Amino acid sequence: MSLDDRKLEVLRAIVEDYVATQEPVGSKALVERHQLGVSPATVRNDMAVLEEEGYIRQPHTSAGRVPTDAGYRLFVDRLSRVKALSPAERRAIERFLAGAVDLDDVVHRTVRLLAQLTRQVAVVQYPSLARSSVRHLELVPISSTRLMLVMIADTGRVEQRLVELPGPTSNDDVLDLRRKVNAKLTGEKLADTPPLVQALVDECAPEKRITMACLASVLLETLVERSDERLALAGTANLTRGGVLDFQGSLRPVLEALEEEVILLKLIGEVEPSTTRVRIGDENEIDNLRAASVVSTGYGPGTTIVGGLGVLGPTRMDYPGTIATVRAVARYVGDLLAQN
Amino acid sequence: MSLDDRKLEVLRAIVEDYVATQEPVGSKALVERHQLGVSPATVRNDMAVLEEEGYIRQPHTSAGRVPTDAGYRLFVDRLSRVKALSPAERRAIERFLAGAVDLDDVVHRTVRLLAQLTRQVAVVQYPSLARSSVRHLELVPISSTRLMLVMIADTGRVEQRLVELPGPTSNDDVLDLRRKVNAKLTGEKLADTPPLVQALVDECAPEKRITMACLASVLLETLVERSDERLALAGTANLTRGGVLDFQGSLRPVLEALEEEVILLKLIGEVEPSTTRVRIGDENEIDNLRAASVVSTGYGPGTTIVGGLGVLGPTRMDYPGTIATVRAVARYVGDLLAQN
DNA sequence: ACTGGCACTCGCCCGGACGGAGTGCCAGAC
DNA sequence: GTCTGGCACTCCGTCCGGGCGAGTGCCAGT
Numbered sequence: 001m002s003l004d005d006r007k008l009e010v011l012r013a014i015v016e017d018y019v020a021t022q023e024p025v026g027s028k029a030l031v032e033r034h035q036l037g038v039s040p041a042t043v044r045n046d047m048a049v050l051e052e053e054g055y056i057r058q059p060h061t062s063a064g065r066v067p068t069d070a071g072y073r074l075f076v077d078r079l080s081r082v083k084a085l086s087p088a089e090r091r092a093i094e095r096f097l098a099g100a101v102d103l104d105d106v107v108h109r110t111v112r113l114l115a116q117l118t119r120q121v122a123v124v125q126y127p128s129l130a131r132s133s134v135r136h137l138e139l140v141p142i143s144s145t146r147l148m149l150v151m152i153a154d155t156g157r158v159e160q161r162l163v164e165l166p167g168p169t170s171n172d173d174v175l176d177l178r179r180k181v182n183a184k185l186t187g188e189k190l191a192d193t194p195p196l197v198q199a200l201v202d203e204c205a206p207e208k209r210i211t212m213a214c215l216a217s218v219l220l221e222t223l224v225e226r227s228d229e230r231l232a233l234a235g236t237a238n239l240t241r242g243g244v245l246d247f248q249g250s251l252r253p254v255l256e257a258l259e260e261e262v263i264l265l266k267l268i269g270e271v272e273p274s275t276t277r278v279r280i281g282d283e284n285e286i287d288n289l290r291a292a293s294v295v296s297t298g299y300g301p302g303t304t305i306v307g308g309l310g311v312l313g314p315t316r317m318d319y320p321g322t323i324a325t326v327r328a329v330a331r332y333v334g335d336l337l338a339q340n
Numbered sequence: 341m342s343l344d345d346r347k348l349e350v351l352r353a354i355v356e357d358y359v360a361t362q363e364p365v366g367s368k369a370l371v372e373r374h375q376l377g378v379s380p381a382t383v384r385n386d387m388a389v390l391e392e393e394g395y396i397r398q399p400h401t402s403a404g405r406v407p408t409d410a411g412y413r414l415f416v417d418r419l420s421r422v423k424a425l426s427p428a429e430r431r432a433i434e435r436f437l438a439g440a441v442d443l444d445d446v447v448h449r450t451v452r453l454l455a456q457l458t459r460q461v462a463v464v465q466y467p468s469l470a471r472s473s474v475r476h477l478e479l480v481p482i483s484s485t486r487l488m489l490v491m492i493a494d495t496g497r498v499e500q501r502l503v504e505l506p507g508p509t510s511n512d513d514v515l516d517l518r519r520k521v522n523a524k525l526t527g528e529k530l531a532d533t534p535p536l537v538q539a540l541v542d543e544c545a546p547e548k549r550i551t552m553a554c555l556a557s558v559l560l561e562t563l564v565e566r567s568d569e570r571l572a573l574a575g576t577a578n579l580t581r582g583g584v585l586d587f588q589g590s591l592r593p594v595l596e597a598l599e600e601e602v603i604l605l606k607l608i609g610e611v612e613p614s615t616t617r618v619r620i621g622d623e624n625e626i627d628n629l630r631a632a633s634v635v636s637t638g639y640g641p642g643t644t645i646v647g648g649l650g651v652l653g654p655t656r657m658d659y660p661g662t663i664a665t666v667r668a669v670a671r672y673v674g675d676l677l678a679q680n
Numbered sequence: 681a682c683t684g685g686c687a688c689t690c691g692c693c694c695g696g697a698c699g700g701a702g703t704g705c706c707a708g709a710c
Numbered sequence: 711g712t713c714t715g716g717c718a719c720t721c722c723g724t725c726c727g728g729g730c731g732a733g734t735g736c737c738a739g740t
Binding site for chain 2: 101102135136138140142148150152156158160161162234235236237239240250251252255256258259
Binding site: 378379380381382385399400401402403 | 681682683684685688689690691
């Protein structure tokens with residue numbers, strides 16, 4: 001038996017009421033609060049079907065119904081109307097992000113803004129190096145056998161690493177290295193650099209090859225191999241909203257998961273172009289987050305994507321509102337990056 | 341009436357037992373677990389005095405006793421024997437910190453290590469710019485009217501800021517700026533730079549003065565005014581140990597406080613030379629942390645101090661162990677910094 | 681100054697009773 | 711065939727009272 005329109009309407013009503021009240025919702029209350037045009041008894045029959053199909057369940061016999069993960073999924077996919085943000089919200093976003101002075105600042109402001117607007121935990125990934133291009137490489141002598149490698153990416157990210165040289169190296173040599181390296185790598189996508197770096201070593205005069213090799217290995221590490229992804233997190237205090245009910249009583253596993261950068265990257269980092277991804281409860285691969293939902297999307301200047309951002313909260317969350325906010329913030333951040 | 345030795349011994353026993361078991365401790369259990377050499381009745385009399393003096397209290401009539409903040413304070417000041425770290429712990433610290441490749445890495449490893457060893461929330465401040473010296477200033481042209489200012493401090497910290505120039509500036513001009521700026525500022529304590537920066541502008545040829553002024557204002561902002569302090573945080577999941585009992589039932593205020601960098605800096609940033617500071621419950625000025633204790637200390641190469649680190653946990657914490665660990669970690673980090 | 685004894689106080693736990701919300705089902709109406 | 715009103719039922723949450731036990735304060739005795 002398939003679900004007719006009214007049953008879907010009932011499901012929507014259940015989701016909306018449950019999200020709002022945090023309490024199992026019964027047939028009578030449903031009819032009162034929504035104009036369904038039928039009696040509670042009819043709604044009960046519909047509920048029985050919805051329950052059989054796995055979209056809702058009863059915490060106990062003779063309690064109201066609560067949406068299951070599958071119920072939320074159906075709601076998100078087919079039932080939720082997109083909420084437009086209020087002009088006030090749009091203005092708040094713009095104003096909040098406008099004052100940012102550098103990339104760090106942009107990311108921090110964004111993550112706080114997101115946490116505040118959605119009242120959830122927010123995560124923002126720094127523009128991924130893998131998706132950036134080299135704008136400039138700088139070599140700064142620290143001592144005769146050490147230099148500081150500073151890479152500036154077009155997304156505004158700056159990474160630095162110390163390079164231990166095999167032997168004393170003159171300032172002129174350093175200048176020479178810098179020239180060569182920049183000539184070869186400036187403007188290149190970081191993902192494309194490994195063969196170029198190798199070529200740099202190969203093309204080098206033999207007497208300088210060892211030095212160049214040192215530099216090259218650090219370069220490769222910095223640019224590619226190193227888990228180059230950085231994150232900002234905010235709003236953990238929002239996990240405590242809704243008392244002990246959300247997250248099946250224990251914040252522990254969630255807090256643990258939030259400490260693992262790798263996990264967070266998995267959550268918000270896998271970005272397909274311009275989609276907003278919603279993972280509900282069990283759909284999360286991470287066991288610790290089976291009681292949580294994640295709404296994430298990519299951001300970047302124009303239509304390209306340089307990083308991900310998103311929020312995490314209880315499965316019982318306002319999906320339409322959250323999705324709208326996440327999208328809007330992502331777009332504003334993208335615009336901001338485009339201006340540089 | 342002052343407290344004789346046995347009463348102090350009783351207080352110590354109460355603190356130790358309560359920290360270990362998380363349950364109010366009664367006179368009988370105390371006598372059983374510790375060799376006090378007196379009967380429960382005597383201990384009860386001592387307890388009555390201790391309670392009158394404000395060092396312990398009863399959650400309810402006819403329950404065991406629990407230390408008050410004042411009790412913990414007395415315990416920390418006069419009763420706790422310093423615990424030496426086990427060789428295994430020392431080795432673990434060394435091994436864990438040894439692999440660090442740069443400052444970011446050092447800080448991250450340190451904060452995770454601290455959280456793990458103490459099983460509390462750990463906070464580590466990056467070496468404060470105010471306490472660092474300038475190692476090098478680099479100016480990288482981004483476009484004809486923009487350059488990236490990169491400052492490298494002797495502590496390994498690297499800060500960058502974008503500078504908007506008043507008009508097109510040639511590469512040679514940039515080189516000239518760099519030379520001048522470095523000549524003036526390299527090696528100087530950041531705290532001493534403001535007058536030097538001003539001098540730079542004053543000494544400048546009039547036609548370049550506007551450009552230099554731009555740079556100078558960003559320099560001042562970056563070096564001094566800007567809240568330049570960075571932090572790393574780890575172990576928030578440890579807040580959930582000890583169930584709902586710690587932090588009077590709600591993590592909320594604590595999580596909120598941990599989100600405020602300003603608050604955290606206050607907690608661990610006010611470093612006096614080589615003291616370990618313990619703030620217990622009400623001694624914290626921040627209202628949200630009235631149920632928490634903070635153990636903090638400064639670290640740095642040799643005897644100088646460049647930043648603070650510490651842990652935060654419930655007032656019911658193992659003070660001797662925590663203090664020992666915080667001190668040890670601070671020393672190892674200091675040694676590590678000294679090697680660079 | 682310490683100890684043993686004793687009465688007392690409470691918090692915690694258990695079981696049972698009660699009220700209420702919500703359900704499932706059925707017979708009847710449209 | 712679909713919806714509705716009614717009814718009996720289930721079960722949760724809460725409240726109440728009693729028993730238990732841990733722990734105390736006090737007092738008389740050593």
